Amino acid sequence: GNSQLLQTVLHHLKIVAPTETSVLILGESGTGKEKIAELIHQFSGRNAKPMVKINCAALPATLIESVLFGHERGAFTGATEKRIGKFEQADKGTIFLDEIGEMPLELQVKLLRVLQEKEIERIGASSTIKIDVRIIAATNRNLEKEVAEGRFRMDLYYRLRVFPLVLPALKNRREDIHLLAYHFMEIYNRKAGRSIKTIAPKVMDAFMKYDWPGNIRELEHTLETAVLLNEGHTINHVILPGMTEPKTDNNKVKTIEENEREHIINVLELCNGRIFGKGGAAEMLGMNVSTLNSRIKKLGIDKTRS
Template structure:
């Protein structure tokens, strides 16, 4: 039996639509509330497993106010929104929702978002500590070295954990990260691990599309549709039918084309220029950007409804400077590749060079590291790279260790982590962390989230 869902939505048509979607999928709708006060009364009578909550509701309190209460009670929730300002979006994100759904609701997106939310809630820090699950357990993925995802650092493992959730699904994915972090390789990997792996993966660099040809390139055109259209052209979306389309640098897409792409996302159909009828396309959309799309939305350069449609499941690739622990593994990986490419025997880098590589800031990220290793392999005459030229001047001498006074927040974080370790992750009940800290359970859960404590750093005692 699937979970009970409480719908908090003050527009009857929207609430009724959601209820029908939920019930068709086998969920039980425990009630429909139009205000925070009514929702709290319903929760007191019958605690739901999930709450779908509109941000704007009748009464003085908003859905964000309700979300804060739901967090304290450890009830999972997903926001519903038609259109929100960046300020409202930022406030909503502080409550750590399990997803966003944008009106008008599409059944497949609703159910996919709910499935993802179920998984994330079941595998949250609180849930893992309550269940006593082995915190060293990781998702089993195929060998990812061929895609350049190398290393055991926590930041990379978090990305791969999210990858294992979303890859087999049909949901849209938005990959964010600086240039050179591997967004295109991540898109390839998602496609390879999906049920569409045997179908086409069509890549489109939105930044390189001439503005006057974008629509024709994406949707195609009929013969004679405009001057120079000497024959029918099949667009990228039709080429990707049954497979995946990767829209790289989606932040560069002109606003007028965002409207047309939004229609494709909603209706899953395209219309060639010069054609009198639309045709269905079955494509999964993966997009990527190095821009801050929330800022672009706030500045009016990117449509909020389009952003929400793309951002069903976000994947953020951290810059290399935040993955310094992975640099030695990446260096060995690229050495192996380019030694084989240049038909040279195996090489290594000296400790001094490795120290230089680890201290460097890597503005070009993994792409810059690969090019640097490729050049070093080509120029090296022996089996050890003892000298390397980096693009910017930095002091490679390790800074002297200084005793620094820790902040109150840092001390509090260390103290809570140590208590959680002593309690083997147990938060509430006799001998739990809340009891040892003389702290309310909901307050402790809030502090854990606020301080960014995650299960990987706890290493529960045997």
């Protein structure tokens, strides 16, 4: 991208990447936090060693400690063999803690100890293991608010927030939309074996006017769908909220909720009703699964019909 906001982020990235400093990446869902983390690792002195990624929101609270720190055989019911945790796997490399704001409070204490002592203790072990990892964390939450409301430890927050990188929402860097749209068009052209050359002006105009609540991820999935659905060499049609017929049968203007409901139903149909996982409706819409389920319930959408 060419926007000044993104160029500032990339400038700061180049400054911090070669150091050992902990980085906290902040930004809305779909702004590219994982990609930025990968670039930090790539430009660091640890790039020959592993980068281990953990999505804290995707792990059950009962398993997250075992996943992060490992366990000894027989440490608990079902622990039939020793498990090496993610921190040990990342030794001499980088560990990326995505959605750090979702980490349970009781585990935040243990993570803080790891950051302070640079050692971990497997569940069921009688000794600690020294580790050497660089920490990159990311969240779409306002961690200062989480701290104020008692859901995130202040001491851990300041340990992680040594060097914050704030990623701009796509609506605040609209000058990059044209470049990104063609970038994703080319990617999905190759994947789908298509030969689309251009994006129609009316479609690009709609892209520029749309606020992209799901950010870059939503734009990417919009282009993936468009490449599959459009015939010929031009993208003439896309599915975006507000691009459906704005009038009902009695000429009443649709409400925002009616448009949102229709858009979610369209996406659910594209995903065959699947919400979770890669290519699911939550990912396509750039929303957390819990947020999408909440909207589906509020809007009275029947998931079984999708």
